[in-house]
Amino acid sequence: MRKGVATVAQLSGFDEIIDARSPAEFAEDRIPGAVNLPVLDDEQRIVVGTLYKQSAFEARRLGGALVAENIARHLQGHLKDKPKKWRPLVYCWRGGQRSGSFTTWLRMVGWDAHQLEGGYKAFRHHVISEIGHYASALRWRVVCGPTGSAKTRVLEALAHAGAQTLDLEDLAAHKGSVLGALPGRPQPAQKHFETLLWARMAALDPARPVHVEAESRRIGALFVPEPLILAMRRAPCIAIEASREARLEFLVHDYAYLGDDIARLRANIDRLAQLQSRKTIEHWHALAEARALPELFGEFIDLHYDPLYHRSQHGNYAGFGDAPQLETDDLSPAGIDALAQRILALDPARGGTGDPGVA
Secondary structure, rough: OOOOOOHHHHHHHHHEEEEEEEHHHHOOOOOOOOOEOOOOOHHHHHHHHHHHOOOHHHHHHHHHHHHHHHHHHHHHHHOOOOOOOEEEEEEOOHHHHHHOOOHHHHHHOOOOOOOEOOOHHHHHHHHHHHHHHHHHEEEEEEEEEEOOOOHHHHHHHHHOOOEEEEOOOOOOOOOOOOOEEEEOOOOHHHHHHHHHHHHHOOOOOOOOOOEEEEEOEEOEEEEOOOOHHHHHHOOEEEEEEHHHHHHHHHHHHHHHHHHOOHHHHHHHHOOOOOOOHHHHHHHHHHHHOOOHHHHHHHHHHHHHHHHHHHHHHHHHHHHHHOOOEEEEEEOOHHHHHHHHHHHHOOHHHHOOOOOOOOO
């Protein structure tokens, strides 16, 4: 390995990770914990790139001046109080001139700065490869149940009880259903979703089961990586069989914020236009305008969610037919905690009886 160069496997050995790419590149995805100190901002990168097509020399001359100016600003700003023994790692898109120039300047100052070999591109390959590895190495337990069964809340209760969980909907910032967009929390870019997923999977213990909610390939605008969705679909399942009344009550409470955002609710209804008749869509719009959430969500359950669930779970999850059935008519916080305990009782490694009826 060349002096001043590090690999993805050495990420944890540095005091700080510096992303020298533009703010737009950083926003799309970055190494967890990295700080963005761009050597070219978004506009400057476009200008230099355009000029490069006309004259490589002129582009380098302009780029060099801009890079020097930006590095100087970082030295007088974010880096001004770093101690002599501070040891940073710098990366750009593929370990080229942007991170190379920044690393050179930092080493000239006297810090033991290193450049990431292969840059973000190498990190990205690592993330994809490791997701595939963890997908096959971890012991998945898939929590199934129709929409409104409080599966995400059950995962939270399982985690609170000490079980291992992977909350894909939290990482994706989306509840998964047609109503699932979260207010004030946009979904991450696909690449960043996968980075968040990799970081979470890396922290899991392969010797213990990992509880995950049954998902389709798509969560909002994002896609679950193929190795993970395939591993989930082969894994043992646990089915929550909550009563319609309990599910409806839970949905009305969990999506109460939609009563204050009728425009969002109407837009979600419109997304079902190809699956329902025009008359049904118009009727649902009227219920939305009247803020009649119990009636509207009840029809969602009967006409959309449940038919979709019965088609998808049996066809997609191999273990669904043999899944223990956990019946309940209580999806209050106490009822959700009780469901979590019943799920834990199915794991012999935790001293469970294997009986889904044990609370």
